[in-house]
Amino acid sequence: MKTTIAHLKRGQRALIKEITSDRIPLKLLEMGCLPGNEVELIQTAPFQCPMYLMINGSHLAIRKDIAAQIEVQII
Amino acid sequence: MAKPIKVSLLGNPNTGKTSVFNLLTGLNQQVGNYPGITVEKKEGVCKLSKGVKAHILDLPGTYSLNASSLDENVVIELLLNKNDIDFPDVAVVVSDVENLKRNLLLFTQIKDLEIPTILVINMADRMKRRGITLDIPLLEKELNTKIALVSARKKEGIDTLKALIESYTLLPKTPCLQALSFAPDYFKKLQKTFPNQSLYKLWLVITQDVNFRKVDKQEYVTTPDFKIKSESELKRLQQKETIKRYQFINNVLKKALVIDEKAATGMRAKLDKILTHQFWGYFIFFGILLVIFQAIYDWSSYPMDMIDEAFAWLSETTKSILPSGPFVDLITEGIIPGLGGIVIFIPQIAFLFLFISILEESGYMSRVVFLMDRIMRRFGLSGKSVVPLVSGTACAIPAVMATRNIESWKERLITILVVPFTTCSARLPVYLIIIALVIPDKKIGWIFGYQSLTLMFLYFLGFATAIAAAWLLHRILKMKSTSYFVIEMPDYKIPLFKNVIINVVEKTKAFVLGAGKIILAISIILWVLASYGPNENFSNAQEIVTGQFTDLSEEEQKKKIASYKLEHSFIGYAGKAIEPLVAPLGYDWKIGIGIISSFAAREVFVGTLATIYSVGSEEDETIKNRMAAEVNPVLGGPLFNFASGISLLLFYAFAMQCMSTLAIVKRETNSWKWPVIQLVSMSILAYGVALIAYQILK
Numbered sequence: 001m002k003t004t005i006a007h008l009k010r011g012q013r014a015l016i017k018e019i020t021s022d023r024i025p026l027k028l029l030e031m032g033c034l035p036g037n038e039v040e041l042i043q044t045a046p047f048q049c050p051m052y053l054m055i056n057g058s059h060l061a062i063r064k065d066i067a068a069q070i071e072v073q074i075i
Numbered sequence: 076m077a078k079p080i081k082v083s084l085l086g087n088p089n090t091g092k093t094s095v096f097n098l099l100t101g102l103n104q105q106v107g108n109y110p111g112i113t114v115e116k117k118e119g120v121c122k123l124s125k126g127v128k129a130h131i132l133d134l135p136g137t138y139s140l141n142a143s144s145l146d147e148n149v150v151i152e153l154l155l156n157k158n159d160i161d162f163p164d165v166a167v168v169v170s171d172v173e174n175l176k177r178n179l180l181l182f183t184q185i186k187d188l189e190i191p192t193i194l195v196i197n198m199a200d201r202m203k204r205r206g207i208t209l210d211i212p213l214l215e216k217e218l219n220t221k222i223a224l225v226s227a228r229k230k231e232g233i234d235t236l237k238a239l240i241e242s243y244t245l246l247p248k249t250p251c252l253q254a255l256s257f258a259p260d261y262f263k264k265l266q267k268t269f270p271n272q273s274l275y276k277l278w279l280v281i282t283q284d285v286n287f288r289k290v291d292k293q294e295y296v297t298t299p300d301f302k303i304k305s306e307s308e309l310k311r312l313q314q315k316e317t318i319k320r321y322q323f324i325n326n327v328l329k330k331a332l333v334i335d336e337k338a339a340t341g342m343r344a345k346l347d348k349i350l351t352h353q354f355w356g357y358f359i360f361f362g363i364l365l366v367i368f369q370a371i372y373d374w375s376s377y378p379m380d381m382i383d384e385a386f387a388w389l390s391e392t393t394k395s396i397l398p399s400g401p402f403v404d405l406i407t408e409g410i411i412p413g414l415g416g417i418v419i420f421i422p423q424i425a426f427l428f429l430f431i432s433i434l435e436e437s438g439y440m441s442r443v444v445f446l447m448d449r450i451m452r453r454f455g456l457s458g459k460s461v462v463p464l465v466s467g468t469a470c471a472i473p474a475v476m477a478t479r480n481i482e483s484w485k486e487r488l489i490t491i492l493v494v495p496f497t498t499c500s501a502r503l504p505v506y507l508i509i510i511a512l513v514i515p516d517k518k519i520g521w522i523f524g525y526q527s528l529t530l531m532f533l534y535f536l537g538f539a540t541a542i543a544a545a546w547l548l549h550r551i552l553k554m555k556s557t558s559y560f561v562i563e564m565p566d567y568k569i570p571l572f573k574n575v576i577i578n579v580v581e582k583t584k585a586f587v588l589g590a591g592k593i594i595l596a597i598s599i600i601l602w603v604l605a606s607y608g609p610n611e612n613f614s615n616a617q618e619i620v621t622g623q624f625t626d627l628s629e630e631e632q633k634k635k636i637a638s639y640k641l642e643h644s645f646i647g648y649a650g651k652a653i654e655p656l657v658a659p660l661g662y663d664w665k666i667g668i669g670i671i672s673s674f675a676a677r678e679v680f681v682g683t684l685a686t687i688y689s690v691g692s693e694e695d696e697t698i699k700n701r702m703a704a705e706v707n708p709v710l711g712g713p714l715f716n717f718a719s720g721i722s723l724l725l726f727y728a729f730a731m732q733c734m735s736t737l738a739i740v741k742r743e744t745n746s747w748k749w750p751v752i753q754l755v756s757m758s759i760l761a762y763g764v765a766l767i768a769y770q771i772l773k
Binding site: 019025026027028029030031032034035042043044045046047049050052056057058059060061062063066 | 138139141143173174176177180310313314317318321344347348351352353441444445446448449458482559560561562563564565566
């Protein structure tokens, strides 16, 4: 199974692998969600959604269904 | 005098762009709309040295030139149209020192348009605390621009910025990177087809779904070279473009920016731990709401009493100074009470706007969006619907406009449809006066009064109905729309006093002027209708009454004459005609007139009653006292009692009585279908609930 942002635990960091799906909104890329960048899970709302992330120094929140499409490697 | 320099202010949301704008222009600003659309257009004038002026245009905040909303379209449309009257001589891109990496993306795109560009790095006061060091000369060289390091909070660096604006002709116009090198074949072909055009502009025209008035997109799109690219291929290319730009930015910042990681986190992390906590986050949010409503009710009661008395005094004094006659009566009985009915609510409305703008400025609102998204989604809404629903407590019009950043059309439509249920400030006048009349002024314990709890309940009722309606619409509406959700979580900031005040003043002014016009017109019409009658019953009122009641004192006789006249005036007959419709709800014909006139705007209700009741009355009285003295014509006893009061409160809680909101919904949904559905269904609901409430309670 692929590891994605949705698998992260609070405080865990990971590196974004490749963005393969074109279902991922361009806005997310523009906010720094790009291959090679670091992502950290800061907080989640109840039921793990949405997820509050720090990506490439930017703080943002996304829903779990999008998070599950971004493949990462945990560090 | 020299022509003013045209400046466009651009930047990501949350970079303090508005603070920079306020600093440049002071109170010298105007808020309007772009022609034909409802995007707010903020302009101002800034004085530079030696009589040179700059005309500053504050464009909507955007993350990039890839537009995904109407607000962002405005930016692209302007920047691509050299003939636009607002086309900038110089673009000022505002960035935030802590989010420089992300903010620079937009900067590189604007540089590609070959417009002279200044980079403002704002919030410089935070650098030391966050352990940030910047090599400005190196940045200027790499980015091929001039930089102004500004602290809007400490008012530093603005002179540098002004000087740069003044000497804008010296700024380099060339891009800072070759962004379009990721698909060489495609772009080579493109350039060959349109040799005279700027490549990046072409690329924007192709990729953006924007209505370019001056650019004929059709001509480009139908050209064979462009058809090669399918939508998903285009998206791939856009992704590549973004990656390319970030590579450049990362390389530049690697050399020019040093962050001491340990200093970088701290306050923010601590606050987030509590404010976004899975339990305490919600606890604090509802606590804040409670405090806000309590404050609105308690703090504003003092200035409100003063205003109420001042208007009663004004009306009385005018009456005694000016010679009597129909014109003076129009002023003292029609216009002054009508306006008083709206001016009195300025304190409350100002407080409401104050709190909302503090919540937004501090960065807390994004946390609320984060906390509420999951819950709201169950009801077919988005976490981002919370902002419209909360700002709907001020006014539904900006709230409907604030739905624009909701990505999914279905979630956005549902939000627009249910926002008018939230308790807007126009309902407040009605609620307050009815509550004061029918709810006892007692306290539970020593903090919460029955009256403020009733008000809080009405706010809660508004939200609950909005949510319930959303749930229903979510089930009914069959619409497929892919939903994605991205929200920035900005750092916490202490709100800038100046920004908050300017916001409160602007919004309150707009509310009072907008409502004032309608109320003035309606109170004049009502006064005329109440002061003249169709038949001799009206003109002979004096003889009829004195003939019928011979044993009354002069004072009582006068009152009888006045009320007889009113009953037989034009408005009296109109009111009587609709009385059968409103009588089951516990209202008399005067309230009926109030309700009908408030379909233009809710707050008209109080002004209407004030005008109707003051016609023919002699004493120096406040509106509230006059209403308390009204007697139910059928049952006897006070007209405004618990049952009719509750029924009225509920009617106003549910009814869609605001023409401006209907107009804005029409514009935002681009069809009459939705506003008509809103009007009909909400009116039926209001009538039904008020009817049931009165019949049970009476």
